[in-house]
Amino acid sequence: MKNPLKVLSAVAATAALALGLSACGGGGSSPQASSDTITYWASDQGNSLDDTAAKLKPTLDRFTEKTGVKVQLEVISWTDLYNRILTAVTSGDGPDVLNIGNTWAVTLQETGAFEPVEGELLEAVGGKDRFLKTSWSTGGAEGKTPTSVPLYGLAYNMYYNTKLFKEAGIEKAPTTWDEFVADAKKLTKDTNGDGKPDQWGFTAAGASVSANSHQAFVRGLQNGGTLFDAGGKPTFDSDPQVEGVKQFVDLMATDKVMSPSDAELSQGSQKVDNLINGKAAMMFDQSPLKNFAARDFKDWGVAPIPMMTAGATGERGTQSHVAGINLSVFKNSDNKANAIKLAAFLTSDEEQIALNKAYSSLPVVTAASSDPAFQTEEVKAKNDALANHSLPMPLIAKEGQMETLTGTAIKNLFAKAATGTVSEDDIRAALKDANNQMAAAQ
Amino acid sequence: MSHSALDSGPAAAGSPAAVDPEPGQKRAASTPPVRKRLRSFLPYGLILPAAILELLIHIGPMLLGIWIAFISLTQLNLTNWLNAPFVGLQNFINGLNPDSTIGQAFFSTVGRTLGYTILVVGFSWVLGMAGAVFLSSNFRGRALLRTFFLVPYALPAYVGTIAWAFMFNQRDGAVNQILVDTLHLFGDERPFWLLGQNSFGAMVIVNVWQLWPFAFLMLMAALQNVPTDVYEAAAIDGATLWQQFRRITLPMVRPANGVLLMVMSLWTFNQFNVPFVLFGATSPKEATLISPLIYQNSFGSWNFGLGGAMSVLLLIALFIASAFYIRMVLPKGADND
Numbered sequence: 073m074k075n076p077l078k079v080l081s082a083v084a085a086t087a088a089l090a091l092g093l094s095a096c097g098g099g100g101s102s103p104q105a106s107s108d109t110i111t112y113w114a115s116d117q118g119n120s121l122d123d124t125a126a127k128l129k130p131t132l133d134r135f136t137e138k139t140g141v142k143v144q145l146e147v148i149s150w151t152d153l154y155n156r157i158l159t160a161v162t163s164g165d166g167p168d169v170l171n172i173g174n175t176w177a178v179t180l181q182e183t184g185a186f187e188p189v190e191g192e193l194l195e196a197v198g199g200k201d202r203f204l205k206t207s208w209s210t211g212g213a214e215g216k217t218p219t220s221v222p223l224y225g226l227a228y229n230m231y232y233n234t235k236l237f238k239e240a241g242i243e244k245a246p247t248t249w250d251e252f253v254a255d256a257k258k259l260t261k262d263t264n265g266d267g268k269p270d271q272w273g274f275t276a277a278g279a280s281v282s283a284n285s286h287q288a289f290v291r292g293l294q295n296g297g298t299l300f301d302a303g304g305k306p307t308f309d310s311d312p313q314v315e316g317v318k319q320f321v322d323l324m325a326t327d328k329v330m331s332p333s334d335a336e337l338s339q340g341s342q343k344v345d346n347l348i349n350g351k352a353a354m355m356f357d358q359s360p361l362k363n364f365a366a367r368d369f370k371d372w373g374v375a376p377i378p379m380m381t382a383g384a385t386g387e388r389g390t391q392s393h394v395a396g397i398n399l400s401v402f403k404n405s406d407n408k409a410n411a412i413k414l415a416a417f418l419t420s421d422e423e424q425i426a427l428n429k430a431y432s433s434l435p436v437v438t439a440a441s442s443d444p445a446f447q448t449e450e451v452k453a454k455n456d457a458l459a460n461h462s463l464p465m466p467l468i469a470k471e472g473q474m475e476t477l478t479g480t481a482i483k484n485l486f487a488k489a490a491t492g493t494v495s496e497d498d499i500r501a502a503l504k505d506a507n508n509q510m511a512a513a514q
Numbered sequence: 515m516s517h518s519a520l521d522s523g524p525a526a527a528g529s530p531a532a533v534d535p536e537p538g539q540k541r542a543a544s545t546p547p548v549r550k551r552l553r554s555f556l557p558y559g560l561i562l563p564a565a566i567l568e569l570l571i572h573i574g575p576m577l578l579g580i581w582i583a584f585i586s587l588t589q590l591n592l593t594n595w596l597n598a599p600f601v602g603l604q605n606f607i608n609g610l611n612p613d614s615t616i617g618q619a620f621f622s623t624v625g626r627t628l629g630y631t632i633l634v635v636g637f638s639w640v641l642g643m644a645g646a647v648f649l650s651s652n653f654r655g656r657a658l659l660r661t662f663f664l665v666p667y668a669l670p671a672y673v674g675t676i677a678w679a680f681m682f683n684q685r686d687g688a689v690n691q692i693l694v695d696t697l698h699l700f701g702d703e704r705p706f707w708l709l710g711q712n713s714f715g716a717m718v719i720v721n722v723w724q725l726w727p728f729a730f731l732m733l734m735a736a737l738q739n740v741p742t743d744v745y746e747a748a749a750i751d752g753a754t755l756w757q758q759f760r761r762i763t764l765p766m767v768r769p770a771n772g773v774l775l776m777v778m779s780l781w782t783f784n785q786f787n788v789p790f791v792l793f794g795a796t797s798p799k800e801a802t803l804i805s806p807l808i809y810q811n812s813f814g815s816w817n818f819g820l821g822g823a824m825s826v827l828l829l830i831a832l833f834i835a836s837a838f839y840i841r842m843v844l845p846k847g848a849d850n851d
Binding site: 151155158161162164179180182183184185266267268279281332333335336338469470472473476477480483484487488490491492504505508509510512 | 589590592593594608614615616683684685702706708709710711712794795796798799813814815816817820
């Protein structure tokens with residue numbers, strides 16, 4: 073009797089412990105890596121999660137061959153990435169190495185969950201002078217040790233369907249906002265004679281929170297506004313900001329050059345589909361070329377994002393934020409030595425050329441930029457935008473919240489435009505709500 | 515404990531060979547003290563694993579959630595949350611201030627969630643009851659139909675909801691294909707189902723679709739216990755089907771109904787999966803429920819303290835409502851039956 077009881081309680085206790093532990097470890101946990109395996113969360117840079125993984129595989133294979141370290145890869149879509157990172161930070165249970173949108177760098181830096189880029193890590197990636205200055209500046213807040221290393225560089229440009237342009241008799245891409253709206257109206261057509269447009273001048277992922285927030289930033293600056301005042305207080309509802317957001321939302325609400333269906337699109341690749349299919353003529357994007365190539369689409373052109381006045385410079389000449397993807401090493405990694413090795417490998421000259429070519433993004437190290445692969449018209453346009461017409465999204469700790477709040481406000485405004493009408497007061501009220509929530513969160 | 519009493523009882527009273535005048539000593543001799551102590555500990559030992567699990571899985575996180583409601587937890591102190599500053603009731607004040615954006619959103623969301631719960635539970639119950647009554651009579655193909663009814667319940671919730679999200683898509687979804695292209699309703703305009711006003715209705719439909727098989731299953735089980743001769747007697751007395759339903763079926767399934775309605779209401783009030791899969795991280799304003807609102811406050815604006823405070827308010831409200839319901843509505847046990 074004594075022994076069975078002992079056995080029973082031992083079994084029960086073990087079971088309780090095991091269940092308890094597995095319950096705690098549920099959710100975003102990664103499988104326990106052995107010493108020669110590290111986990112890597114990659115952002116979706118291809119035209120699908122599988123495509124991203126396939127394009128990353130040769131690089132990771134070369135890494136394993138060189139170092140003997142295996143990489144357990146997970147590609148995460150942009151809609152989930154921010155929350156997945158946050159969950160990992162909260163639980164302290166994340167991958168060894170991960171991608172972050174560079175605009176989140178300061179926000180994530182504040183959590184203290186990532187390895188500062190200094191000492192061994194800084195040495196491994198070859199020091200900061202290897203990198204483009206603008207890209208390196210997105211690694212963290214000014215004056216602080218960065219916690220992320222640039223990996224891919226990006227910038228917004230306008231891409232258009234040349235066939236539809238030709239059909240509408242438009243010879244060159246619009247340069248000012250007024251020209252852009254006028255051209256978009258010419259390109260919005262009823263092609264099947266049912267009295268409703270089925271070809272639209274412009275397309276955007278109206279439900280993509282981060283893409284919307286980028287437009288709030290750019291359009292605000294072009295109109296002479298800012299998202300935060302000099303004292304760091306949010307000014308989402310200032311007159312120029314409202315005007316900027318109104319221009320963007322009006323493309324659907326009053327200019328009627330954007331399909332109401334776009335209000336439901338949450339993935340950038342869906343708008344690229346619209347352009348390829350000829351359902352829309354223009355879009356703002358950072359790197360659609362891999363989608364074009366995958367679909368064998370050749371009728372595309374690229375031009376700078378239209379500005380309020382031609383030739384504008386400084387803040388009013390902003391066409392893009394300093395976009396890109398950075399790489400961080402998780403502080404809680406049990407495998408830091410190998411994680412650092414991967415960071416160094418992914419930012420090496422050869423892999424920078426291979427990866428940025430595959431994803432149609434820009435190398436972030438100067439040595440790779442001169443490769444012939446990056447001398448195309450499209451890359452030059454991107455380079456010009458990045459070098460001369462971009463500003464980093466506000467480098468503040470609450471950047472992530474700002475993106476969520478402004479992006480969601482615009483998402484809701486597009487929804488309103490799709491199902492009814494949107495007035496200037498609606499826009500002001502939505503931005504004011506976002507502003508109040510931002511202020512409360514500070 | 516009752517075991518040890520039974521064991522020692524006859525031994526103490528009955529044995530004729532009881533020479534020893536001290537009953538206590540005798541008992542001790544027949545049951546070794548170690549074993550006796552073990553036996554009295556046995557019941558506690560057996561519930562210990564469950565108690566530990568309960569503590570780990572339920573009580574612990576709940577207390578943690580309550581603590582978070584009283585601190586200012588943001589990304590600045592997330593990894594070191596034990597040192598987050600204590601702010602007392604500030605999070606509750608922010609969440610409940612009807613003049614602030616956050617407070618207004620909270621109150622309108624609570625109202626909307628209540629309406630949502632009533633609609634979803636109501637429709638689910640009516641459908642479940644109709645299905646159960648329908649299938650309680652014997653006919654060919656009954657088993658097949660029963661399996662068919664249970665499909666939504668057997669399907670993983672995520673899969674079912676994502677299929678609905680595809681169907682409700684404005685441009686290429688099956689709902690608009692049928693309603694607009696085939697039946698030519700709504701004129702030329704393809705309505706949006708996942709944006710604006712319609713999103714609330716779409717969410718109700720998906721949730722009812724998921725929930726009603728549960729009501730059906732529970733009520734069908736309850737109906738099995740109603741003896742058929744009661745119905746036969748009622749039929750002979752000339753009771754109509756409606757009278758039979760009202761006077762026999764409803765009272766007979768009352769105990770099951772009580773539990774069913776409460777459980778369904780709690781689930782629906784806390785609903786998170788359906789809106790999250792249908793709309794993504796942020797629901798349309800017209801369809802924001804309380805759980806997604808808490809999620810948005812916590813993970814959208816990274817204001818975990820506020821999210822925690824709203825969770826605590828929700829917990830208190832549900833606790834009061836449940837306690838009230840259990841006292842007033844549920845059968846009081848043996849003395850009532």
